[in-house]
Amino acid sequence: MKLVTAIIKPFKLDPVRSALAEVGVTGMTLTEVRGFGRQKGHTELYRGAEYHVDFLPKIKLEIAVDSGRLDDVIEAIQSSAGSGRIGDGKIFVAELDQVIRIRTGERDQDAI
Amino acid sequence: MKLVTAIIKPFKLDPVRSALAEVGVTGMTLTEVRGFGRQKGHTELYRGAEYHVDFLPKIKLEIAVDSGRLDDVIEAIQSSAGSGRIGDGKIFVAELDQVIRIRTGERDQDAI
Amino acid sequence: MKLVTAIIKPFKLDPVRSALAEVGVTGMTLTEVRGFGRQKGHTELYRGAEYHVDFLPKIKLEIAVDSGRLDDVIEAIQSSAGSGRIGDGKIFVAELDQVIRIRTGERDQDAI
Amino acid sequence: MEAIIETRYALDTFYFLVCAALVMWMAAGFTMLEAGLVRAKNTVEILTKNVALYSVACLLYMIIGYNLMYPAEGINGFWPGVDWLLSATDHGTEAVLASDGEIYYSRLSDFMFQVVFVATAMSIVSGAVAERMKLWSFLAFAVILTGFIYPVQGYWSWGGGFLDGLGYSDYAGSGIVHMAGAAAALAGVVLLGPRQGRFGPDGKARAIPGANLPLATLGTFILWMGWFGFNGGSELAVSSVESANNVARVFVNTNAAAAAGLVAALLVARTAFGKADLTMALNGALAGLVSITAEPLAPAPVQAALIGLVGGGLVVGSIVLLDKLKIDDPVGAISVHGTCGIWGVLIVLWTNSDATWGGQLAGLAVIGGFVFAMSFAFWGILRATVGLRVHPDDEAAGLDRVDCGMEAYPEFAPAGGD
Amino acid sequence: MEAIIETRYALDTFYFLVCAALVMWMAAGFTMLEAGLVRAKNTVEILTKNVALYSVACLLYMIIGYNLMYPAEGINGFWPGVDWLLSATDHGTEAVLASDGEIYYSRLSDFMFQVVFVATAMSIVSGAVAERMKLWSFLAFAVILTGFIYPVQGYWSWGGGFLDGLGYSDYAGSGIVHMAGAAAALAGVVLLGPRQGRFGPDGKARAIPGANLPLATLGTFILWMGWFGFNGGSELAVSSVESANNVARVFVNTNAAAAAGLVAALLVARTAFGKADLTMALNGALAGLVSITAEPLAPAPVQAALIGLVGGGLVVGSIVLLDKLKIDDPVGAISVHGTCGIWGVLIVLWTNSDATWGGQLAGLAVIGGFVFAMSFAFWGILRATVGLRVHPDDEAAGLDRVDCGMEAYPEFAPAGGD
Amino acid sequence: MEAIIETRYALDTFYFLVCAALVMWMAAGFTMLEAGLVRAKNTVEILTKNVALYSVACLLYMIIGYNLMYPAEGINGFWPGVDWLLSATDHGTEAVLASDGEIYYSRLSDFMFQVVFVATAMSIVSGAVAERMKLWSFLAFAVILTGFIYPVQGYWSWGGGFLDGLGYSDYAGSGIVHMAGAAAALAGVVLLGPRQGRFGPDGKARAIPGANLPLATLGTFILWMGWFGFNGGSELAVSSVESANNVARVFVNTNAAAAAGLVAALLVARTAFGKADLTMALNGALAGLVSITAEPLAPAPVQAALIGLVGGGLVVGSIVLLDKLKIDDPVGAISVHGTCGIWGVLIVLWTNSDATWGGQLAGLAVIGGFVFAMSFAFWGILRATVGLRVHPDDEAAGLDRVDCGMEAYPEFAPAGGD
Numbered sequence A, B, C: 001m002k003l004v005t006a007i008i009k010p011f012k013l014d015p016v017r018s019a020l021a022e023v024g025v026t027g028m029t030l031t032e033v034r035g036f037g038r039q040k041g042h043t044e045l046y047r048g049a050e051y052h053v054d055f056l057p058k059i060k061l062e063i064a065v066d067s068g069r070l071d072d073v074i075e076a077i078q079s080s081a082g083s084g085r086i087g088d089g090k091i092f093v094a095e096l097d098q099v100i101r102i103r104t105g106e107r108d109q110d111a112i
Numbered sequence D, E, F: 001m002e003a004i005i006e007t008r009y010a011l012d013t014f015y016f017l018v019c020a021a022l023v024m025w026m027a028a029g030f031t032m033l034e035a036g037l038v039r040a041k042n043t044v045e046i047l048t049k050n051v052a053l054y055s056v057a058c059l060l061y062m063i064i065g066y067n068l069m070y071p072a073e074g075i076n077g078f079w080p081g082v083d084w085l086l087s088a089t090d091h092g093t094e095a096v097l098a099s100d101g102e103i104y105y106s107r108l109s110d111f112m113f114q115v116v117f118v119a120t121a122m123s124i125v126s127g128a129v130a131e132r133m134k135l136w137s138f139l140a141f142a143v144i145l146t147g148f149i150y151p152v153q154g155y156w157s158w159g160g161g162f163l164d165g166l167g168y169s170d171y172a173g174s175g176i177v178h179m180a181g182a183a184a185a186l187a188g189v190v191l192l193g194p195r196q197g198r199f200g201p202d203g204k205a206r207a208i209p210g211a212n213l214p215l216a217t218l219g220t221f222i223l224w225m226g227w228f229g230f231n232g233g234s235e236l237a238v239s240s241v242e243s244a245n246n247v248a249r250v251f252v253n254t255n256a257a258a259a260a261g262l263v264a265a266l267l268v269a270r271t272a273f274g275k276a277d278l279t280m281a282l283n284g285a286l287a288g289l290v291s292i293t294a295e296p297l298a299p300a301p302v303q304a305a306l307i308g309l310v311g312g313g314l315v316v317g318s319i320v321l322l323d324k325l326k327i328d329d330p331v332g333a334i335s336v337h338g339t340c341g342i343w344g345v346l347i348v349l350w351t352n353s354d355a356t357w358g359g360q361l362a363g364l365a366v367i368g369g370f371v372f373a374m375s376f377a378f379w380g381i382l383r384a385t386v387g388l389r390v391h392p393d394d395e396a397a398g399l400d401r402v403d404c405g406m407e408a409y410p411e412f413a414p415a416g417g418d
């Protein structure tokens, strides 16, 4: 099983969720994060003094998937989250040893 | 070492924390997240227009543990976080290469 | 590739970011989290009744890095995030299978 | 001479209306105070309760309450008799001129002033039962309190009933309005029980911090300002040198008591708890205000400050004591309006030589007993029928979602989870 | 006798100023209401719009508007003639004494009262066009509305123009102020279009919840309080028994209509949507207030409550209907002030026997038509030149960042992302 | 005739009390403004400071301050003599009637009006020293300022002391209240130093955005409204044609100056910084208000607007300049009340022909010098003994936790970390 972590632009949440539903993803966890990268933040003046907004609001989606579905999931995110503009985000994939559904105690494939 | 990530219902935080303390877990990191899964969100009417709350508030606990303690930790979470109702959450386990305590520079087992 | 996760004190964000920039890190993702560990929370009285603040505000930085740069990155965080006082935080390192830049589809090293 | 009588009538009426607007403003004060002291997930509901209770109070008092409280002729000292719907007629110019100063303000201005008082009494209740009571049960009770319970006991003192005859002295209503509201609240809280998690398994009180303290502070300032109308208007006239002096003195004393109450509560809390507890300070100001309300005219300003000072200290002790008794009052309403209402009624004896122990104690016993008993009965009926308390799961998830279907701060605070 | 005339002049003037302060306070009410009902990312901008429009209205009305609306001598019933800058002179004591009661309040107190009315009209607009209009285009329109459109139509009714001659009856401005504001808003909204995502691909309305409902509630209370000045001051005198009675009645009726409007909207929303929709309840109170504003004096209090009750029901229906028509009004301003403004003007016929169908319909048609047409034209010019609407990306990111460079709640809410 | 004198006494007293209630309301305005402009982690503390300082001011002025400022008989033009505790007696009806118009309002109404002024002066200080000063040191200073420094210099002008003799003209206190408060604040800020991180290692100012701008906007509206009482009440009478006209004119001018100040600051900020800076606009409105306060009666409304306009421009420049000088004033209090206070006192010369350069400059020098020097001394003593500034770690963690043990928004904002 893999844990797919996608950092996306907040306004892309709806399309990404739909795209994931289409490839059969039924669960995910969302965190509001802030990202720093090639996309530059902006400098504002507040009462005449500068302040820099380096970290921009992003949404992080974590999706545990069966390894067999990994490519579909990546593909779905990639095609739905892109605006073609800098700052569209990243996808990270890592290995998961175990997945457990708390309610039933089901494990791994069954628990996703 | 393993990183145990548990997604739980917010009101289960206190019991889970106690259960973890009993199996010797002394540290963890908490994030407020929102989850989407089998547990359906709800639809509300605001000024007569619909809006869907798909993502429900959850709490994510991340706990770095020594591999030897892994089963105890999973067991502790499972027994304390369950309400038997849908949406109780998931536990993910992944491998950790290294753990470092910033203050002392201690590593791995010692740093947990 | 590795995913470095650093839990630090919020007021250390600026020095850590600078230190990371110096070792060539150009991207990272920040989450506001709350931590529980050896650093004890505090007990307050609100209207004469007690309440415990167990979880203290921390910042979690996630940084995907090329394995070759791992040691530099760890070293940078460790030297910039420490205040020498309890609660300075932890660094976790885990393996990343894949990294994908959504905008371009670039993968792995190129995507970081 | 006629022109003078007209002008004085106009001035007294206008004064009444200005004071009424200030007291109406107190409804916003209670709303903000309570909205600041509950958790985010129950905020829409408390807002809804407050705007609705004010409206219900205004309608019910118009439909029946005012006529009950101030009947053309009461049946006897206990029972005012029933007369529906506020009449629209007011004093004619000729009647005013012929009255030799007896008629000196507009009847409807009197209604306007009185109607905002009944809303105040009901506002006291909403805070104490916050975060766990069903919205519609609460509003049903509001109908009863504002249409029946409050006006009937109000008749006994201010409408010329038997308490007035017994010499009960309560200038602007420490007992008639504030303690009455607190008695109704206490009855509700007893039947309702504390919020989930308010008392630990060990029985010790656990704090449930309010979500928005600037709002609570704003509410307190609004109440403080509105109280100038509440007490100042209760002189009922301003157009002579004496009454003008009296109104001024009431303003000064009201302000002094509030200031002293705040300082006392802040210092007591600092001493007892080690920190400057803002919410106690806010309660202290209100405690000072309630304490002076039964007699804001007779004391010298320094006496007023002392009365408020004691009130501010009392309120802190009372809040801690209620916690010990496991009576859960999220905003401290019972302590502020009940405990300090009693203190206010009793301390009248210090500065007003017309007041008697007998009269004051009778007032406290009758008003407190009647309002508590009637409220207990109505709350009990509601509990037995539609129920008072929301489902435990709904309480955990927050009343906003269940009763109102929306969040107060959808972008800031995570909604109560489930 | 002279002293009496002076005193009455003073009392009427003071009454006017107190009412003006209350109406000025409504500017804060609109601001809080609107700031509570928009999303966090557009909050600084709506705050800026509101403080700026109040200021622009005050300056423009001083520079030209007041003279347009109340010319020394109008050219004819349609055109008031131009006269710049508010004069500083006021009525001399001798002139007052000699006037035999004709001159009974200070000219500048009249200006003060009137100037806050024009600000009210403009405030109505800001809510309806929120979250997508360019700040500076909006302020340019404010100059036109407060300096020209509003005063000219105001002249027709209150300044002695032709609508007054046609018997149009509008005590405090359900039509002249509220419907006028709503007409200007509607024209803007039509040209501006709905917010991104407000209507789904299926055409169905999608909710965009407001970020801070306690603020919206506070705003409503402020408006409710301020309305006592708005309607109460429109009697224009208080210093006789009759006028004092009238002012008292206006207070009572205004309050009753608001309370009934709130209750009606709450119940209708509960029935139609299944939950107690706080924002509808708030709109209901305002609906009641607008409904009674055209005639707050003639009705008995119970009639006033009924008028407000219908208004409160109407507003819910109107909001749902506008959604069906894809007219996006984030705060419900067009329904509250437009729909209920029309209802208010028509229902005058029920209680005021001097009003005629002809007069009322003429008033509605002329004011609504003129303000809509002129506004449409000016909004159109702005759209064609500097543009009305912000760039879609900026709308997504939030107007605060684009127009104001700061966030309303930098520590609570994530800024609109991009 | 006697009835007339009584009625006028009553009207003037009532007017005074209404104005006092409005000025009292300004305390809420300062509180909201400051609570909106600090960070979340210091919000409870600034709320506590504000409610406590208002209370301390009211008590101290009652205990000693009022008697110092308005002594029965001053010892000489500099030293008023000591007389403890506000007396409760007021003017008897006979004395009023016999006074031939000399005595025309209640003594306690005068106290009520004056006491809210001293609170205003102290409120100015709290904003400037926000986010780093110890709560109890601040309150100790409040005792000194409101019980001694303010009343003594107040005596010099308004109590009949030597500044009055020198012809210093300051209608409602641009200098006596506002610049005085700013001078006390400046002394504190100089001794206290800037907040951590306010100036970069390069010496450049770095912004520290306020946590809640709707609150800051509400505070500004409250202050604007309250200022009608502040300036309008300073006419001290309303019951003749002339005084009524004057009060009306003061209202109009006060409003015009605020509106113009807001517009000026908004435009200047837009030009200089590229965006519509809401916080500057708010400061601009207050700047306009302070600027007109020294002479709100003599100017024509257009002149008042110009005076406010300049004030609104000045305040932006002053804020930027103080940043350059590394004087850290989180809310802009020193610029609003100090810089514009000076401007206000000087511009009296334009419209009031009785004012002299000598008198105005003397006033500025004496008040500014005395208040700054005394404040500097007392702040210095506090610094040397109990300390002025919280521990750097506590400053980082936020004053709320350290001083008050609670959070303002526990569910929204992460508490300051450590």
Ligand SMILES: Nc1ncnc2c1ncn2[C@@H]1O[C@H](COP(=O)(O)OP(=O)(O)O)[C@@H](O)[C@H]1O
Pocket: A007, A034, A035, A036, A037, A038, A039, A040, A056, A058, A085, A086, A087, A088, A089, A090, C026, C027, C028, C029, C030, C062, C063, C064, C065, C101, C102, C103, C112
């Ligand atoms: N090395 C990294 N580690 C973790 N997160 C990263 C890293 N680089 C970028 N990100 C995340 O991805 C987001 C987008 O990256 P950015 O470089 O701005 O644009 P792009 O992906 O289009 O090149 C960032 O805001 C950040 O949240």
Ligand SMILES: Nc1ncnc2c1ncn2[C@@H]1O[C@H](COP(=O)(O)OP(=O)(O)O)[C@@H](O)[C@H]1O
Pocket: A026, A027, A028, A029, A030, A062, A063, A064, A065, A101, A102, A103, A112, B007, B034, B035, B036, B037, B038, B039, B040, B056, B058, B085, B086, B087, B088, B089, B090
């Ligand atoms: N595939 C997944 N990847 C990541 N998180 C998931 C996944 N499925 C569920 N979750 C998380 O677990 C929570 C509970 O899941 P849900 O399916 O609603 O209930 P249950 O676990 O009882 O079947 C979700 O709200 C979500 O946060």
Ligand SMILES: Nc1ncnc2c1ncn2[C@@H]1O[C@H](COP(=O)(O)OP(=O)(O)O)[C@@H](O)[C@H]1O
Pocket: B026, B027, B028, B029, B030, B062, B063, B064, B065, B101, B102, B103, B112, C007, C034, C035, C036, C037, C038, C039, C040, C056, C058, C085, C086, C087, C088, C089, C090
């Ligand atoms: N076992 C753990 N798993 C996950 N996070 C941890 C763990 N232990 C500590 N942390 C995180 O590290 C932070 C600092 O840890 P703490 O024990 O308080 O101090 P120190 O690292 O100086 O010993 C905690 O607040 C928590 O967020």
